[in-house]
Amino acid sequence: xxxxxxxxxGDIYDVYESGGMAVRVYKDAKYKEKCLYAxxxxxxxxxxxxxxxxxxxxxxxxxxxxxxxxxxxxWIEGKTLxxxxxxxxxxxxxxxxxxVEIQCEIHKQYMPLLSKLKDKLARQIxxxxxxxxxxxYELLTRLDSMPKHIKLCHNNFSPDCVIINEEGTYVLNxxxxxxxxxxxxxxxTFLLLSLKRPAYAESYLDKYCQKTGTSKHYVQQWLPIxxxxxxDKGIPEQKDLLMRWLDVFDWQ
Numbered sequence: 598x599x600x601x602x603x604x605x606x607g608d609i610y611d612v613y614e615s616g617g618m619a620v621r622v623y624k625d626a627k628y629k630e631k632c633l634y635a636x637x638x639x640x641x642x643x644x645x646x647x648x649x650x651x652x653x654x655x656x657x658x659x660x661x662x663x664x665x666x667x668x669x670x671x672w673i674e675g676k677t678l679x680x681x682x683x684x685x686x687x688x689x690x691x692x693x694x695x696x697v698e699i700q701c702e703i704h705k706q707y708m709p710l711l712s713k714l715k716d717k718l719a720r721q722i723x724x725x726x727x728x729x730x731x732x733x734y735e736l737l738t739r740l741d742s743m744p745k746h747i748k749l750c751h752n753n754f755s756p757d758c759v760i761i762n763e764e765g766t767y768v769l770n771x772x773x774x775x776x777x778x779x780x781x782x783x784x785x786t787f788l789l790l791s792l793k794r795p796a797y798a799e800s801y802l803d804k805y806c807q808k809t810g811t812s813k814h815y816v817q818q819w820l821p822i823x824x825x826x827x828x829d830k831g832i833p834e835q836k837d838l839l840m841r842w843l844d845v846f847d848w849q
Contacts, residue, residue: 599615600622601615602614604619607621608830609623609628609631610623610624610628610632611624617671618657618669618672619654619669619670619671620662620667620669621635621667621668621669622666623665623666624665625665626664626665628666629666632667634772635668638711638771638772639653639656639670639771640656641708641710641711642749642774643656645707646706649705649706650765650766651702651765651768652764652765652766652767654672654673656670657669657670674760675761675762676760676761677756677758677760678692678695678696678757678760678761679757679793679794681756682794682797683794689796690800694804695759695761696756696759696786697804697808698808699766699768700751700782700783700805703750703751703754703768704749704779705749707747707748707776708747708774708775709776711749711775711776713776714752714775714777714778714781714782715741715743715777717773718822718823722736722737722826722829723737725825725828725829727828727836728825736821736822736843739818739822740822743819743822745777745778746776747777748777748778748782749774750774750775750777750778750782751770751773752773752774752775752777752785753785754782754785755789756790756794778819779809780811781822783805783811783819784817784820784822785819785823785826787802788824788842792835792838820842821842821843824838825839825843828840828843
């Protein structure tokens, strides 16, 4: 397969468009397990969303390309909600409303076959080198005390994951999805907006809590936990904000 049309680069993989396919190529052969697990996760979400109004790119192949593991799935044409917000900030309120509606539809799905979000968060916190054992203990204790649910959580949901075109609403990037607490997923979305589009983060959280009848304080209790998990990605430009969030344990 010839990969000539480079699209974007992630933490551990690059994305190309080739022959009507989106091809995710993992940067190192050592990511074999991550590639295969992401493919399995995506396939399970495909099944879960079979009766939903939401669409997901169909996964077609897991392969080796020049010794690197790759996943090929449908290439979805159109602009993301993130692009729409950036190009038309005057309509951002409507786009955030739609973002919340889509996320609520995701959370209606129950996914007992997926791995647990709380387990993933715990592993990420335990792996951190930037914080001491006392801080880890505080975070892990809080995580353990949070209610356990089996709702479908995207775990990387942002306006950049949603494409709306003539065929419907597509949600992309399911490799990190898990079963868990919807409020943890909302906290992660709030975090991602705070990092990339901070002007819309509070509006998103207000709308999500109003639509779902969830206490804002309850979602905020997840913020130090999801900030610690995000810190595990090792993105230098995010570190200062994430480290500040670790220390805020009593959100108002």
